[in-house]
Amino acid sequence: MDKKEVIKSSILEGKSFKFGDDISTDLIAPGRYFHLRSNMPELAKHVLEDADPEFAGKVRKGDFVVAGRNFGLGSSREHAPTIIKMAGVGAVLAKSFARIFFRNSINIGLPVLICDTDRIDDQDNLEIDLGKGIIRNLAKGTELKFSPLPDVMIKLLNDGGLVEHITKNKGFNL
Amino acid sequence: MGKTIAEKIISSHAGRDVKPNDITVVDVDVVMAQDGTGPLAVSQLKKMGFDKVKNPAKSIFFIDHASPSPRKELSNSHTVLREYAGNAGMVLSEVGEGVCHQILVESFVSPGDIVIGADSHTCTSGALGAFATGMGSTDIAVGFALAKTWLMVPPTIKVNFNNALAKGVYAKDLIIHLIGKITAEGATYKALEFSGSRSSKMSIEDRFTISNMAVEAGAKAGIFESDEVTKEYLNSIGRAALYKKIFADDDAVYEDIIDIDCSELEPMISKPHTVDNVSPVSMMEKVKVNQVLIGTCTNGRLSDLKIAADILKGRKVASGVRLLVVPASRKIYLDALESGIIKTLIESGAVVESPGCGPCVGVHQGALADNEVCLSTQNRNFKGRMGNPDSFIYLSSPATAAYSAVKGYIADVREIL
Ligand code: SF4
Numbered sequence: 001m002d003k004k005e006v007i008k009s010s011i012l013e014g015k016s017f018k019f020g021d022d023i024s025t026d027l028i029a030p031g032r033y034f035h036l037r038s039n040m041p042e043l044a045k046h047v048l049e050d051a052d053p054e055f056a057g058k059v060r061k062g063d064f065v066v067a068g069r070n071f072g073l074g075s076s077r078e079h080a081p082t083i084i085k086m087a088g089v090g091a092v093l094a095k096s097f098a099r100i101f102f103r104n105s106i107n108i109g110l111p112v113l114i115c116d117t118d119r120i121d122d123q124d125n126l127e128i129d130l131g132k133g134i135i136r137n138l139a140k141g142t143e144l145k146f147s148p149l150p151d152v153m154i155k156l157l158n159d160g161g162l163v164e165h166i167t168k169n170k171g172f173n174l
Numbered sequence: 175m176g177k178t179i180a181e182k183i184i185s186s187h188a189g190r191d192v193k194p195n196d197i198t199v200v201d202v203d204v205v206m207a208q209d210g211t212g213p214l215a216v217s218q219l220k221k222m223g224f225d226k227v228k229n230p231a232k233s234i235f236f237i238d239h240a241s242p243s244p245r246k247e248l249s250n251s252h253t254v255l256r257e258y259a260g261n262a263g264m265v266l267s268e269v270g271e272g273v274c275h276q277i278l279v280e281s282f283v284s285p286g287d288i289v290i291g292a293d294s295h296t297c298t299s300g301a302l303g304a305f306a307t308g309m310g311s312t313d314i315a316v317g318f319a320l321a322k323t324w325l326m327v328p329p330t331i332k333v334n335f336n337n338a339l340a341k342g343v344y345a346k347d348l349i350i351h352l353i354g355k356i357t358a359e360g361a362t363y364k365a366l367e368f369s370g371s372r373s374s375k376m377s378i379e380d381r382f383t384i385s386n387m388a389v390e391a392g393a394k395a396g397i398f399e400s401d402e403v404t405k406e407y408l409n410s411i412g413r414a415a416l417y418k419k420i421f422a423d424d425d426a427v428y429e430d431i432i433d434i435d436c437s438e439l440e441p442m443i444s445k446p447h448t449v450d451n452v453s454p455v456s457m458m459e460k461v462k463v464n465q466v467l468i469g470t471c472t473n474g475r476l477s478d479l480k481i482a483a484d485i486l487k488g489r490k491v492a493s494g495v496r497l498l499v500v501p502a503s504r505k506i507y508l509d510a511l512e513s514g515i516i517k518t519l520i521e522s523g524a525v526v527e528s529p530g531c532g533p534c535v536g537v538h539q540g541a542l543a544d545n546e547v548c549l550s551t552q553n554r555n556f557k558g559r560m561g562n563p564d565s566f567i568y569l570s571s572p573a574t575a576a577y578s579a580v581k582g583y584i585a586d587v588r589e590i591l
Contacts, residue, residue: 022358024556030469031536032561034240035247038213038254050563070359073392074556075535076294078214078310097396099363100294103309152197152324162312163221166319172199174324 005154007111007130012090014062018122019051021068024098025101027051028072037079044083060118064128066120068094072101081105081112091128093117093135093146106153107162113146176423178330178590179397180365183420187288193196194329194429202300203287203319206234206488208274209241210535211292211310211584213251216258218315230320232282236274236296237267241530244538260266264318272503272529275299275471279382280503284408284416285400290317295471295553297388300405301381303400303420305365308389329429330393331361332369337437342588344481345380346473346551350442352434354452362392364429367422373398378407379475387553390449402426441587444569447557455574455586463568464546466491466579469500469527470534471553473572479510482576483518485587491523492582498540499524500532522580536561549584551575 299306388396533540541561
């Protein structure tokens with residue numbers, strides 16, 4: 001773990017969908033759809049439904065979820081980041097994340113970026129350089145940085161997630 | 175330099191001395207998933223090519239969230255768990271046995287263990303002096319397969335609960351107060367270590383309630399030292415041989431120390447839609463309730479049911495109120511039956527459901543109608559939690575819940591104590 005890891009270079013582009021603070025896993029993947037957990041494409045049609053009922057219909061591949069503090073608080077359901085990813089979301093940006101959600105997202109290969117989201121409005125066009133750690137707000141002509149991820153998480157993300165990491169290395173190689 | 179309890183337990187499982195913010199791979203003692211998270215763990219295990227698990231006797235699937243199953247999709251998910259557990263020789267906790275976190279402390283966790291579970295309230299086991307934390311299905315699949323996980327060693331915040339509790343105030347009120355004080359993200363990535371003159375006198379069941387809600391402050395773990403109370407508990411459930419004293423060094427370094435004078439607190443309420451939206455009961459307006467839930471992994475234990483029964487004895491649940499009671503495990507259910515608690519509850523008008531999560535997570539057995547209000551002893555009140563985003567959930571102790579069921583609105587139990 002000596003060498004400083006960087007996220008494999010890739011550029012993401014899309015529109016921002018803005019949410020507030022304390023977006024819980026109940027708002028992302030509601031308990032009333034518990035039975036759809038065995039049918040994720042169907043569950044994904046309800047992603048973030050209780051925070052914004054229209055979101056699933058509006059989001060396009062590559063768009064970003066942009067939120068305030070403590071995104072993903074609540075249950076350990078990995079279905080929450082999974083259906084965000086399945087809806088086509090390229091990355092989630094927030095001022096802070098709840099611990100389990102953050103870890104789950106990396107495990108399934110969904111970039112989660114901590115930055116000052118006050119500087120992004122709903123429907124702003126963004127370009128994110130994951131390797132350099134830069135978010136360009138094309139709508140505003142501004143740039144902001146996101147906090148670097150721990151090296152372990154970058155390794156997992158670069159391997160494509162935890163399942164791929166374990167399969168490739170036949171165990172942990174962090 | 176001395177160590178906190180979390181640092182000691184992680185060091186012993188990493189095979190080296192660790193300090194806060196180190197990242198390390200550790201051996202894990204107990205690994206579990208429940209019926210909401212287990213099926214995804216099974217598909218990840220299969221993807222990685224594992225049809226066996228490393229330590230089957232301490233690898234458990236719990237069928238507790240949708241139990242008994244209300245619909246075929248969930249029944250099919252249960253089949254996935256039964257089949258995988260059967261083939262891999264894992265432990266399966268069936269319908270009716272109870273909530274995962276209660277069964278874990280009754281039958282699987284020992285002081286000093288590392289416990290990981292695909293359920294955020296896995297932190298409950300911290301009350302036995304274990305390092306117990308929640309993760310997602312993929313992490314847990316790897317935990318089943320290898321009996322290992324990676325952890326970042328959390329800095330620890332020490333919380334001293336001092337002095338005797340005032341009348342009508344219980345462990346639940348203490349933890350709600352703490353979360354209100356430090357907020358829902360006040361302990362994110364950190365361990366909480368509970369100490370102080372009150373904690374050492376606290377019953378094990380009260381400790382379970384407090385550790386259970388550590389995650390509601392964002393914490394990775396909520397740990398009590400294991401002491402004479404722990405020893406007595408393990409003794410009472412026939413597991414005395416597993417007792418080990420676990421404690422922090424005197425010169426352990428804490429990121430913060432929070433002192434709480436329990437004698438100054440009153441019964442507390444978490445208001446919709448976040449747990450840290452806290453109010454003392456005396457500051458509450460008159461909130462009418464449609465449903466009251468006493469149970470869950472937070473407050474479905476024998477002492478909780480007894481407190482409720484003592485209040486409900488000779489009283490009736492108000493008309494227009496549904497009082498649901500869910501014992502957290504089969505053992506608790508039986509003990510409550512034998513001691514007459516269940517009879518008292520039913521005579522007062524309560525509906526008693528089979529051990530499990532009950533309506534806590536909005537799957538079945540008590541979903542709320544639009545605009546309805548539920549006062550619950552569970553641990554979270556997020557919008558939509560109990561199956562309807564257009565309803566309102568308040569949280570309290572079992573005593574406040576029982577008395578409010580009688581009054582028909584959120585009421586101050588100290589009026590009758
Ligand atoms: S009782 Fe509620 S909080 Fe506890 S494990 Fe079940 S669903 Fe989760």
